[in-house]
Amino acid sequence: MTxxxxxxxxxxxxxxxxxxxxxxxxxxxxxxxxxxxLGPATDAAAAALPPPxxxxxxxxxxxxxxxxxxxxxxxxKAAARQRVAQERKLTTWWLxxxxxxxxxxxxxxxxxxxxxxxxxxxxxxxVWMLGQNQTQRKYALGRFGDLAEAMVVDTAMIRWLxxxxxxxxxxxxxxxxxxxxxxxxxxxxxxxxxxxxxxRCLTGWVLGRDGKGATFQRRRFDxxxxxxxxKTGNFDAKGFAGLALTQPxxxxxxxxxxxxxxxxxxxxDAATIARLTTAYGDGRNVRSLLTAMVAExxxxxxxxxxxxxxxxxxxxxxRAMRVQPGKLAEKEQTKLLAGLRGMGQLPFRPxxxxxxxxxxxxxxxxxxVTRLQxxxxxxxxxxxxxxxxxxxxxxxxxxxxxxxxxxxxxxxALAGVKDPKQLTALAACAPEYVVxx
Amino acid sequence: xxxxxxxxxLTLSGVTATGALAVGATQVNWSDLMAAAVDDPLPSDExxxxxxxxxGGNDGLNTVVPAGDPAYQKARPDxxxxxxxxxxxxxxxxxxxxxxxxxxxxDEKQLAIVRGVGYPEPDRSHFRSMAIWQTASPKSPVxxxxxxxxxxxxxADPLRAVSVEPTLPPLLxxxxxxxxxxxxxGLALPKGALGTAYAALGKPSPGEGHWQARAAKAVQxxxxxxxxxxxxxxxxxxxEDEEDEQRTQGASAGGTSQLGAQLELIAGLIEAGVPTxxxxxxxxxxxxxxDERGTQQRLLTELDGALTPFVQRLRKTDxxxxxxxxxxxxxxxxxxxxxxxxxxxxxxxxVFVLGxxxxxxxxxxxxxxxxxxxxxxxxxxxxxxxxxxVLRDVLGTDPTKILANHKTxxxxxxxx
Numbered sequence: 001m002t003x004x005x006x007x008x009x010x011x012x013x014x015x016x017x018x019x020x021x022x023x024x025x026x027x028x029x030x031x032x033x034x035x036x037x038l039g040p041a042t043d044a045a046a047a048a049l050p051p052p053x054x055x056x057x058x059x060x061x062x063x064x065x066x067x068x069x070x071x072x073x074x075x076x077k078a079a080a081r082q083r084v085a086q087e088r089k090l091t092t093w094w095l096x097x098x099x100x101x102x103x104x105x106x107x108x109x110x111x112x113x114x115x116x117x118x119x120x121x122x123x124x125x126x127v128w129m130l131g132q133n134q135t136q137r138k139y140a141l142g143r144f145g146d147l148a149e150a151m152v153v154d155t156a157m158i159r160w161l162x163x164x165x166x167x168x169x170x171x172x173x174x175x176x177x178x179x180x181x182x183x184x185x186x187x188x189x190x191x192x193x194x195x196x197x198x199x200r201c202l203t204g205w206v207l208g209r210d211g212k213g214a215t216f217q218r219r220r221f222d223x224x225x226x227x228x229x230x231k232t233g234n235f236d237a238k239g240f241a242g243l244a245l246t247q248p249x250x251x252x253x254x255x256x257x258x259x260x261x262x263x264x265x266x267x268x269d270a271a272t273i274a275r276l277t278t279a280y281g282d283g284r285n286v287r288s289l290l291t292a293m294v295a296e297x298x299x300x301x302x303x304x305x306x307x308x309x310x311x312x313x314x315x316x317x318x319r320a321m322r323v324q325p326g327k328l329a330e331k332e333q334t335k336l337l338a339g340l341r342g343m344g345q346l347p348f349r350p351x352x353x354x355x356x357x358x359x360x361x362x363x364x365x366x367x368x369v370t371r372l373q374x375x376x377x378x379x380x381x382x383x384x385x386x387x388x389x390x391x392x393x394x395x396x397x398x399x400x401x402x403x404x405x406x407x408x409x410x411x412x413a414l415a416g417v418k419d420p421k422q423l424t425a426l427a428a429c430a431p432e433y434v435v436x437x
Numbered sequence: 438x439x440x441x442x443x444x445x446x447l448t449l450s451g452v453t454a455t456g457a458l459a460v461g462a463t464q465v466n467w468s469d470l471m472a473a474a475v476d477d478p479l480p481s482d483e484x485x486x487x488x489x490x491x492x493g494g495n496d497g498l499n500t501v502v503p504a505g506d507p508a509y510q511k512a513r514p515d516x517x518x519x520x521x522x523x524x525x526x527x528x529x530x531x532x533x534x535x536x537x538x539x540x541x542x543x544d545e546k547q548l549a550i551v552r553g554v555g556y557p558e559p560d561r562s563h564f565r566s567m568a569i570w571q572t573a574s575p576k577s578p579v580x581x582x583x584x585x586x587x588x589x590x591x592x593a594d595p596l597r598a599v600s601v602e603p604t605l606p607p608l609l610x611x612x613x614x615x616x617x618x619x620x621x622x623g624l625a626l627p628k629g630a631l632g633t634a635y636a637a638l639g640k641p642s643p644g645e646g647h648w649q650a651r652a653a654k655a656v657q658x659x660x661x662x663x664x665x666x667x668x669x670x671x672x673x674x675x676x677e678d679e680e681d682e683q684r685t686q687g688a689s690a691g692g693t694s695q696l697g698a699q700l701e702l703i704a705g706l707i708e709a710g711v712p713t714x715x716x717x718x719x720x721x722x723x724x725x726x727x728d729e730r731g732t733q734q735r736l737l738t739e740l741d742g743a744l745t746p747f748v749q750r751l752r753k754t755d756x757x758x759x760x761x762x763x764x765x766x767x768x769x770x771x772x773x774x775x776x777x778x779x780x781x782x783x784x785x786x787x788v789f790v791l792g793x794x795x796x797x798x799x800x801x802x803x804x805x806x807x808x809x810x811x812x813x814x815x816x817x818x819x820x821x822x823x824x825x826x827v828l829r830d831v832l833g834t835d836p837t838k839i840l841a842n843h844k845t846x847x848x849x850x851x852x853x
Contacts, residue, residue: 124682
């Protein structure tokens with residue numbers, strides 16, 4: 001099997017465990033890059049960006065109806081505007097972190113967001129979305145068991161999958177089913193009775209008043225014995241999560257999901273899964289798993305190309321150009337988010353609990369139009385002396401974006417554009433940049 | 438739509454697929470298409486199929502409501518509609534009060550309701566059950582959609598089927614052909630040197646990897662589409678969703694909104710005589726595990742408000758009179774409410790078939806509310822019976838080739 005070059009492998013590490021190379025990142029060697037991304041050090045650059053404040057939900061919106069219909073309508077509109085502004089703040093903050101991030105932590109937070117896909121469309125509470133995001137960040141490279149246990153009682157997740165409606169004597173199966181199907185086991189590895197019994201384990205959780213987090217209320221909990229996944233006992237949420245994770249299918253499922261987004265659309269073979277399961281271990285350690293995953297021969301296979309998701313593409317372009325979304329004027333931030341929405345991917349807005357699609361879904365006619373428009377917009381926010389001052393501008397933009405090289409096709413196309421900013425926007429839409437080779 | 442717009446539409450080749458498609462498997466030849474637009478418009482007597490997918494699992498029992506059945510009232514004390522609330526259809530059934538327009542179509546015999554539709558050994562996963570409906574393969578997963586296989590079998594022309602949704606649904610992806618996708622908003626690319634250079638990025642590059650080649654092909658498709666389509670299809674019609682709590686309560690299982698805009702676009706295309714035989718549109722939000730009644734009624738009102746003017750508009754033209762609309766969801770919901778004033782994932786549900794060619798009325802048996810299987814309705818009609826009927830009577834194709842030898846049809850559903 002042919003292998004990609006060491007420099008291309010460094011670039012691939014930056015693409016897959018980060019949001020693409022920032023200027024200078026491709027000068028580091030493979031080992032140094034691995035240490036930076038997967039080493040124990042915390043991400044000081046991302047941590048320096050404090051989470052936004054003022055995200056509390058608009059007061060008692062819609063709870064008390066104003067008898068004056070017109071006033072009521074105006075109040076609802078004002079509350080809706082406030083929600084939009086809060087979500088924009090939250091999303092911009094996260095994009096900012098992606099752009100400055102130095103370790104794999106931020107990229108894995110992004111992965112877990114797609115894995116435990118929760119949308120503010122239904123949650124309608126930026127504080128809860130932030131809370132979930134911080135939990136996913138906390139455990140991003142840690143033990144999957146900790147993350148799964150936290151997610152099954154996470155406030156935004158409970159709201160998203162109706163967990164607060166699930167109580168003793170009247171179970172609601174939504175969360176229990178998706179937890180097994182999409183988060184831990186995959187379809188075919190549990191029975192309908194496991195869903196019904198699992199729902200009983202998850203009873204007792206209610207949403208706090210006034211935007212406070214979910215809490216456990218013993219009187220709503222079904223404390224009778226349950227039988228599921230081959231075991232009988234008085235399981236609660238933690239017990240349910242533990243049962244799911246100890247199923248033989250769980251490790252392979254989690255490994256497969258990470259592989260699909262970080263390595264290749266071609267699933268790993270049985271021998272690879274076995275090796276990776278060993279690395280994942282009884283502790284379900286994500287950092288160890290990823291370290292083993294990027295050491296696999298498939299990670300150096302030229303065939304292991306992935307179409308960048310829109311958020312990865314935009315964050316990568318911003319990184320390369322050293323443009324921080326948080327420092328842009330509000331109007332420009334809105335354009336960035338509108339562009340991402342047009343391409344079909346806005347953080348905190350996955351289309352369903354199944355997460356975002358992949359591959360060819362990002363190569364549609366409408367996504368293509370928006371990608372070019374957004375690229376043209378983003379280059380206007382950047383200073384690009386490295387391209388402006390270069391004699392060979394086409395080569396300079398390859399270095400700026402960190403692509404391995406341009407094909408003759410792309411070289412010829414780029415040669416037709418003289419303006420450094422337009423050239424950069426166009427290069428960002430080249431197949432060599434749209435796809436992480 | 439004038440002839441020019443029709444020709445512009447024909448240039449669309451924004452083809453995507455579920456991943457089963459090889460690079461370049463769908464070669465849409467530009468000049469052939471342009472010629473086809475002029476030489477080969479859809480004959481006005483050829484029928485057209487419009488498939489509308491309701492994502493999330495629409496609660497069939499609160500759509501076509503057995504309000505007079507004591508077992509229904511008992512199973513859903515806080516969720517049930519009273520007999521006086523629903524729009525009476527006879528047989529002890531009534532339409533959800535949000536569907537007043539469809540009641541009118543029912544009275545005009547242009548709405549058929551197939552009851553108790555499902556498949557053996559129902560799967561209660563959204564994603565799996567939707568895949569079963571879209572691939573028409575309940576037993577084993579297959580990589581092709583049922584209309585995708587129809588495309589493969591009838592000349593592999595992607596413009597024979599068109600989706601107006603943001604991403605292509607699996608039902609339209611075949612092994613060698615995927616339907617074209619047409620965005621609701623217009624397309625616009627820069628002109629001048631930048632536009633020329635962008636077009637050049639779409640050229641194939643020898644030795645390029647699979648995904649890079651796909652990305653280049655996408656640029657090429659877009660370039661060609663935009664050149665002639667421009668912003669002509671529609672501008673400014675796409676709007677932000679209204680997102681209040683009730684509308685989004687069942688949103689966790691996907692699907693799109695703006696069904697009205699999707700159907701308006703389709704109506705225009707049908708009337709213009711583009712050579713497309715099958716269209717796909719969708720509406721999401723039906724995953725009503727909690728506080729179902731208000732949310733579902735609102736969604737059904739939205740469906741009614743999009744579907745009724747669509748069917749009324751279609752019957753005003755010769756081409757529209759030959760259109761048949763099929764509305765389905767991946768499953769119905771449990772008979773018993775779940776205690777959150779909602780319902781969990783269930784099995785069988787009603788399928789709506791609408792249009793001028795439809796023989797209005799009930800088809801299929803209403804499932805019993807007392808003879809249940811694990812608390813769920815027992816399906817009385819296989820959904821493939823409906824597919825086979827529309828394949829034969831609308832698309833004029835031998836259904837057995839598309840549906841793995843499935844032969845059963847529903848006699849009298851369509852006037853042939």
